[in-house]
Amino acid sequence: MGEGPASSQAMVSFAVMSSAKNRQSLAGQVALVTGSAKRLGRAVAQRLAEEGADVIIHYRASTGEAQSAVAEIEKLGRKSYAIAADLTNVAEIKRLFDEAAKQFGRLDILVNSAANFLPSSVVSTTEEIWDASLATNLKAPFFCAQAAAPLLRRTMGPSSISPIQAGCLAGRDTLHTPFRKQRW
Numbered sequence: 001m002g003e004g005p006a007s008s009q010a011m012v013s014f015a016v017m018s019s020a021k022n023r024q025s026l027a028g029q030v031a032l033v034t035g036s037a038k039r040l041g042r043a044v045a046q047r048l049a050e051e052g053a054d055v056i057i058h059y060r061a062s063t064g065e066a067q068s069a070v071a072e073i074e075k076l077g078r079k080s081y082a083i084a085a086d087l088t089n090v091a092e093i094k095r096l097f098d099e100a101a102k103q104f105g106r107l108d109i110l111v112n113s114a115a116n117f118l119p120s121s122v123v124s125t126t127e128e129i130w131d132a133s134l135a136t137n138l139k140a141p142f143f144c145a146q147a148a149a150p151l152l153r154r155t156m157g158p159s160s161i162s163p164i165q166a167g168c169l170a171g172r173d174t175l176h177t178p179f180r181k182q183r184w
Contacts, residue, residue: 027052030104032097034087034144035114037062042069044111053109054079056100060086060114079104087114087140088132097147107151112141 031048035041037059045055046069055073057080059066066082073080081103085096100107116136120129 025052026109029053029108030056030100030106031109031111032056032058032100032107032148033111033113034058034140035060036111037066037069037082041111041113044113045069046072048109048111049073049076049078049080052078054104056080056104057082058087058096058114059084087144088135090143093140093143093147097144097151101151106155107148108155110144110148110152112144114140 026048029052031045031053033041033045033048033055036045036055036057041058042065045057049055049072055078057066057069057073059082061084063082063084066084070080070082081100083096083099083103085092087093087096097107114136116133118129118133120126
């Protein structure tokens with residue numbers, strides 16, 4: 001693997017998933033991985049499928065890559081479905097989770113992996129770049145977790161919900177934001 005934050009997150013994700021393998025299989029569970037048409041999200045989706053989960057592939061505009069990810073997962077004998085959504089729009093997030101529920105009838109795992117990588121420095125960052133970054137990298141994971149919560153509660157109950165953010169596990173029943181705790 002390469003170096004840098006994505007590489008470190010990938011190693012953490014795979015280490016966590018490998019240890020989960022020893023505890024229980026993911027057979028029969030449904031996972032939704034945002035940003036899973038390519039890069040880290042795709043690797044996480046593939047690994048979840050290898051562990052037995054059916055996987056919903058989320059993408060914004062990478063239709064071909066999303067369909068390729070679905071095909072790879074289906075070759076493993078797992079169900080998969082691709083859904084396009086712009087995660088900077090809360091209505092689109094709600095539609096994503098409504099479609100996931102329609103296609104699979106449940107949700108057991110949410111991995112927030114979608115991110116944008118906007119080329120800029122501290123000096124060249126405009127308000128537009130800043131807002132776009134926060135919309136995808138902060139706002140979207142929160143509203144995805146919010147939209148997923150009712151589906152997750154149906155299958156696990158509120159005390160079992162553990163959001164996964166870009167390769168990190170939160171082992172509590174709360175989602176931590178930089179500003180305050182939000183109760184499920």
